[in-house]
Structure formats: C-alpha cells, structure tokens
Amino acid sequence: MTLQFNDETFRGDYSYFNTEHAIKRLPFPFDRDEYVYSVNIEAHPGGPKGSPFEFRFDVDEHYVSEMKDRAITLDDDPLRCQSLPHMELAGWDLLEIIMVSKAEDYTDLFTLHRDGNRWHWINRPLGIEQRFTFLDPTTLPCGPMEYITRQTQGDFALLHERDGNLWMDAGMVTSQADWSLDFDIGMNFFEWHAPVPKAKQMGVFDKALKFLLAMQQGQSYRRLNWTMTVNPRLDTSPENYHKWGPEKRTITPENVGRKQHLRIELQSFWRLPRSNAIAFPIRCYLACLEDICTQPKWGRRLHRVLRDIDPTLAEYKGFAVNQDMIVNYLSQFDDGAPTSPGIFPDA
Amino acid sequence: MPNTSFSPSIESRPTYAGLVPQGSAPSIMIADAEGAEAIMDLAERDAAVLDQAHLIYIPKGAKFGSKLAELGAKGYHEEASLDAAMALINRLLGSAHMGTQLYLAGSEGMMGRVSALALSLGLPLDAIQMEHRGSIGRPMQCVHCKGVTQDVTTDPFTCSHCGLTLFVRDHFSRRLGVFQAVCVDAETPGVVPEIQEITA
Numbered sequence: 001m002t003l004q005f006n007d008e009t010f011r012g013d014y015s016y017f018n019t020e021h022a023i024k025r026l027p028f029p030f031d032r033d034e035y036v037y038s039v040n041i042e043a044h045p046g047g048p049k050g051s052p053f054e055f056r057f058d059v060d061e062h063y064v065s066e067m068k069d070r071a072i073t074l075d076d077d078p079l080r081c082q083s084l085p086h087m088e089l090a091g092w093d094l095l096e097i098i099m100v101s102k103a104e105d106y107t108d109l110f111t112l113h114r115d116g117n118r119w120h121w122i123n124r125p126l127g128i129e130q131r132f133t134f135l136d137p138t139t140l141p142c143g144p145m146e147y148i149t150r151q152t153q154g155d156f157a158l159l160h161e162r163d164g165n166l167w168m169d170a171g172m173v174t175s176q177a178d179w180s181l182d183f184d185i186g187m188n189f190f191e192w193h194a195p196v197p198k199a200k201q202m203g204v205f206d207k208a209l210k211f212l213l214a215m216q217q218g219q220s221y222r223r224l225n226w227t228m229t230v231n232p233r234l235d236t237s238p239e240n241y242h243k244w245g246p247e248k249r250t251i252t253p254e255n256v257g258r259k260q261h262l263r264i265e266l267q268s269f270w271r272l273p274r275s276n277a278i279a280f281p282i283r284c285y286l287a288c289l290e291d292i293c294t295q296p297k298w299g300r301r302l303h304r305v306l307r308d309i310d311p312t313l314a315e316y317k318g319f320a321v322n323q324d325m326i327v328n329y330l331s332q333f334d335d336g337a338p339t340s341p342g343i344f345p346d347a
Numbered sequence: 348m349p350n351t352s353f354s355p356s357i358e359s360r361p362t363y364a365g366l367v368p369q370g371s372a373p374s375i376m377i378a379d380a381e382g383a384e385a386i387m388d389l390a391e392r393d394a395a396v397l398d399q400a401h402l403i404y405i406p407k408g409a410k411f412g413s414k415l416a417e418l419g420a421k422g423y424h425e426e427a428s429l430d431a432a433m434a435l436i437n438r439l440l441g442s443a444h445m446g447t448q449l450y451l452a453g454s455e456g457m458m459g460r461v462s463a464l465a466l467s468l469g470l471p472l473d474a475i476q477m478e479h480r481g482s483i484g485r486p487m488q489c490v491h492c493k494g495v496t497q498d499v500t501t502d503p504f505t506c507s508h509c510g511l512t513l514f515v516r517d518h519f520s521r522r523l524g525v526f527q528a529v530c531v532d533a534e535t536p537g538v539v540p541e542i543q544e545i546t547a
Binding site: 180182183184185186187191194195238239240241242245246248249321 | 488490491493511516517518519520521522523527529530533534535536
C-alpha cells in the first residue's frame, strides 16, 4: 500500500483537508436516522478492508500533520501529557501493543526488531529510529506512554483498575472534545463523566463500567462517539476555550458547509497484559459538512439526526447556537428517500 | 446550626456525610470558622475522640477559639490562616500512623485542600470525614490559568488570578479539592450574564 501524507494545519490557516479516499472511509457514527445514547460496543479490530476498523491502530493521510500539531500543543502546555507514578508499567504495555500492531499492520511504514528486551523501532513517516531496552525508561527520551503517543494518532487515557472502578491515572490528551486531563487525572469512571447530561439517569455509565471491568487479557473493543467542531481544530481544550470559542460564532449560511465539521471519535478499549490497566485511545476524525454530503446516504441521514436531536444534547455537544444554519444547509441534501441500515456509504 | 445543605444544581458536588466519632483512635482535626461547632458536636457525642487528637482551628473571625481550646485535645493549635497552618498540617499528616482519623469541618475550600493533600500522602479515603459548616463559598479552579479562587459565592465570578469571567461547570476534582470554572464569554467576549448570588 502507498499512503500519501497531507501537508496541512489544524490551527491558524486551517489547511486541513480530506481526499476523496479519506472521505469514503470515514467512520460515520450514525447507523440510523436518529441519535440516542447507547453503549454501542463491538469487537475491535475487524471491518471491511481499507476501513478505519480493519487494523488495531488506524494510520491515515493525516498522520504526520497530526503529530506535528500534537507537538505544538505539548510545547505550549506540557500538562496535556501526565502519568501518575504507578502507571509507568501500563505505559510500557501501551508502547508494546502499538509498536507490535503497527509493525505488523503497516510493514512499509513501521519496523520493530526485538531481541529479548533489546528493541529497535523504525518509524519511517516521522523519520524516527530508536534502539532501547524494553521496560528501562532511561533508554527512551521520555516516558514510554509519551514516547509512543507522540507517534500515534488519537488521544490516550490509561485507566487503572482498583476498588471495582477505573481510575484515569495517565493520559496524552491534545485533540479532546472540551475536557481537561489536568483536571480529570486521578478521577474514577463516574467522576470524570459527571458533566455528561442524561446518561447517568439512563444507566449508561453503570453498564459501560461493568462491561469494561469484565474485559479479559488480550480483548479489545470499540465504539463510535461524535460531536461538532467549527474549523478543523484538534485542540478544542477547555484550557484554550477562550481562544477557539469565538470561532464558533463565525458560521454563516455561506461558509457552514466548509467550516462546520463533524468530529468523530473512534474509541477503543484494550486490556493491557502486565499492568491489567485498560488503554482507552480516542481517535478523532474530522470532516466538514461538504465532505459528508458527497455521500448521499450520509447527507440525508446527518440532516435527520441533527434536525431531530434532543436539545440538551445539541447544547452539550456545543452546536445548538449554529443548529439552524447547519440543518438548513443539510436539508438540500435530503430528498426524503429512505436510507440503508448501517454506517457505510452506498456503493 | 445544622450541616449545610447543598445546591441541587451541581450533581458532582461532594456530599459531606458529617462527622461520626471513631473512638479514641489517633486523629487530626481541622476546622475553620463555624466548623468549630461540628467539632464541639462530635466531642459531645464521644469525648474520647479528643484523647489522641491534634486540633487545628482557623477562626476566620469566628469566636469559638476558647471553647475549642477547653475541649481537651492532646494538642490545640489556633492558626491565622489555612496557608499559615499548612506546615503543621503537612507535618501531622506526614507522620500519621496507620489508623489515624482525619476530621475536617467548615468551608469546602479548606476541606477540599486538606483532603486532597491527605490523599496524596496516602491516607485512605475512608479515614477522612468531612462536615460542611458555615460559608457556602466554593473553591474554583480556573481551567484556563489553573489558579484557584476561594470562597466564591457568585455565578459568574472573576478569576482572582487571570481576570477572566468564569462560570461553574458541574465538575469537582477530589485530587485538587476544587470545582472547574470555565470562561463564560469565550464565544462572545464581553457578553456576560447577570451575576447571581449563590444561595445554597
């Protein structure tokens, strides 16, 4: 396979773009014409060839530019990457699972040689070559979690299991939908979800926690989540809300198709072998409404979902203020025809 | 005065069950302002709680100091402010033995800060008891500059560190002992809702 990496930005001039190939393989998060909360978990990896579900850690055309954006965010605010002292082993677990997976799934991009604990990692897209001793942090330029997540798309939380709960005790978070690792680190599953409306009363968190605690060694699962973001900005952090917030009010009927993005999260869950922690990658895909509407099924469906959504959720997901303009724009792509089940576009 | 009741608008607001005597176990008691009354109530239920207690009191203008001093704690320490008391609190928590009980009574800011410190020093959560008395002011951390503003009684309020106008998000960190506060006019700079007094 040959993957071309886009030269693009996620801030400033926002030159981010999706090629036609990238649009067609988007993990569109709606499998029907309405949205309600659900746990919607399924086994991962696994899915059509070329889809973002095929491999354990999807690498796409945005990889190199996303890693540059992460480095900028970390230079600006080192607190976006934190690990409590007892989480280093989980960091090594994560490094192992990502290096092994990428080297097996993308043989032309990544290579991993292992001779006992003496490892040799080659990351061709980022031009990195590193010899190090597995489980010896002095042989890497930074902690193992930070090292590997500076080379892997998506945010990462590492969850420690104790007292029948999961505790967010480490993470790399630079492309978040308005939550703060620095505030949430050390919280348990219920505490970090406190600001989410309605879901608690519906029992969603109790069910999800039970499911996660029952995960066995070697198991991995995924779910899709979504929100809306104005401009293709990865770093929509609460820390910088006063800087990106004004951009939310720049939507007009003329620019909504290009400026308003659907922000899709491909979340996955991995029980880690040595630490028994759970790795929680949150991979973000951005697509503007114009991109989405090149697929007629998606244009029809997104119109219906956003038109009929519970107002509390429109508020929580941060697009209530632009909802009318978004729905008006999308309505031109909805001829009332029925849509096929499932998330994939019609051939 | 009864245990302060909470505003139902903040779901993640910690609930403070109130102080329950744990007999004569070694203990550290810290109270500010009206929190003194919770300690007196505690001692009235079981005077033995004071046998091995260090009692630290920060009056903040309240007049309970002499009554507390007479309760008969092993050590009684009146401090000018929480900042001034931190060296002593650190010393007592740092040398606490297994089984030591921590009783906190008074403002949410004091209880949040001390319980966060105690947890970071390895005290188990179930060895910490809290009773909210007196001020309904809350400790708020500005998510933008990370500065904590104590005793906030309005919504929105002005960050005492960076000057942004902030509202309270329904989010509390036990590790930091603070609520999260977020810029209220980020999207429309200068358009700030009318300031409301928080009544409970």
